[in-house]
Amino acid sequence: QVVQSGAEMKKPGASVKVSCKASGYTFTRSGVNWVRQAPGQGLEWMGWISGYSGDTNYAQKFQGRVTMTTDTSTTIAYMELRSLRSDDTAVYFCAADFYGSSGNLEHWGQGTLVTVSS
Amino acid sequence: DIQMTQSPSSLSASVGDRVTITCRASQSISNYLNWYQQKPGKAPKFLIYAASSLQSGVPSRFSGSGSGTDFTLTISSLQPDDFATYYCQQNYITPYSFGQGTNLEIK
DSSP states (O other): OEEEOOOEEEOTTOOEEEEEEEOSSOGGGOEEEEEEEOTTOOOEEEEEEETTTOOEEEOGGGTTTEEEEEETTTTEEEEEEOSOOGGGOEEEEEEEETTSSSOOOOEEOOOEEEEEOO | OOOEEEEOSEEEEOTTOOEEEEEEESSOOTTOEEEEEEOTTSOOEEEEETTTEEOTTOOTTEEEEEETTEEEEEESSOOGGGOSEEEEEEOSSSSOEEOOOEEEEEO
């Protein structure tokens, strides 16, 4: 099971940190991908973090603005996005890759709506 | 980056119909192609991996095929629960990328 934190409302320029609590599988053998979906739009991959090593792989579009981390003691993954803009308004999903870095987004959180508005 | 293009963007069909959705990659991705189903207000659901392997628990009316640049998702006999948006995704190389989605509607 993967459970995300609740909806957030932020002002332009602020930061948001979304959490993703994993249970029922071996977190340190898995990876966590983050994907976002703007209102009425498709899916956009943001990046991945290893539950074992903490290694990350970010999409170029988000480099410098995103940080993904994990806490293996609590099996929680985090995604922080900084310098928010109105076009960052989206539902943010975490998705578990049970084999680490296969790119198979096997189990998804319920999504976290982040609204950026002044 | 690899671009994924789905067709059609939307499709109207009836219960019991056979439907096919296509997905084309901008370069060869071997069989590193996944399919997802998403219903309004919900997270995507993982359906098919490695182009043709059915995820556990997914009904056998779903099937996938293809390799290289051209792929298809087929639903052999549409059921009411199948009306949703479908996305393909390449996991050949990062950044992973998705098609724009195919909205499957009831006729």
